[in-house]
Amino acid sequence: MSILSKLSCLKVVSIFFCAIGFYLLMNSPALGSDAASEYLREEMYGQMDSESFNIIKQSYIDAYRLAGGIFLSVGSFYAFKFFSKGDL
Numbered sequence: 001m002s003i004l005s006k007l008s009c010l011k012v013v014s015i016f017f018c019a020i021g022f023y024l025l026m027n028s029p030a031l032g033s034d035a036a037s038e039y040l041r042e043e044m045y046g047q048m049d050s051e052s053f054n055i056i057k058q059s060y061i062d063a064y065r066l067a068g069g070i071f072l073s074v075g076s077f078y079a080f081k082f083f084s085k086g087d088l
């Protein structure tokens with residue numbers, strides 16, 4: 001595999017990481033709510049007080065935001081690094 005094709009592959013991967021990170025950041029409330037509802041159904045058999053549910057839901061939302069931020073940061077860093085060399 002030549003250097004040019006490796007660089008092109010890394011550009012695609014960095015853009016993919018940016019897209020995944022952006023998706024996770026923008027959809028973290030919906031993804032967190034879905035994950036909390038799934039937890040309530042599967043692990044707690046549908047019974048939990050609302051305060052505990054809200055804490056779990058916020059924790060899931062924060063986890064998705066953190067993961068999205070990491071993906072977006074890493075992807076952006078390498079995208080800017082690769083695309084700043086002037087070649088597309």
